[in-house]
Amino acid sequence: MDLVATLALLLVGHALADYPLQGDWLSKAKNHTLSLVPGEAIWPGALACHAAIHGGAVGLATGSVVLGAAEAIMHAGIDYAKCAGRISYNLDQSLHIACKLVWVSVLILDGPLP
Template identity: 60%
Template sequence: MKLDVLALMIFAHALADYPLQGDFLARAKNHTAPICGVPWYHALAAHCTIHGGFVGIITGSLALGLAEFVIHAATDYAKCSGRISYNTDQAIHIGCKVVWASILVI
């Protein structure tokens, strides 16, 4: 596993999930309680694009960036649906970073 890449992805995750998400995206991406006039899927896609972009830039892999986008979207959708908890959501996100860093050494 590339520990330097993993550390950067975890840092980027914290940055993207907290200050770069903010209250607007956190509320707007929730399909169960959408903000009037804001399509929830636009907000969710924007949030996941930030995450996927960070992974792609840090790993140098478009494929891993796209994988992050898709899995992050599915995970956040499940969290907003009440199917998984906040802690499970975060565990999946960090687990993905471990997988991406592991793939880089294969």
């Protein structure tokens, strides 16, 4: 696949996964500073599921499980930092887009990954 098309799919996948596929409930549930269910820490599972959706989108766009896993790990870390107040919303989104550029760069340098 053409790398420009791959980047476009990565960006569309990000937009879908971070907005309509996340929703208000998941946005709050993944935040470790909020408590949606008193007495229960639901954020680890919610954050993992949100990150897995992103990883799946990257895996589908690139054909690489490795890049999908890298995306899931990076997405979870970036979102955790945003929820902790360490980074702003705009920096959060910029870092997510930067990851997509890194994944395309890896494909350019290394070719298709497993």
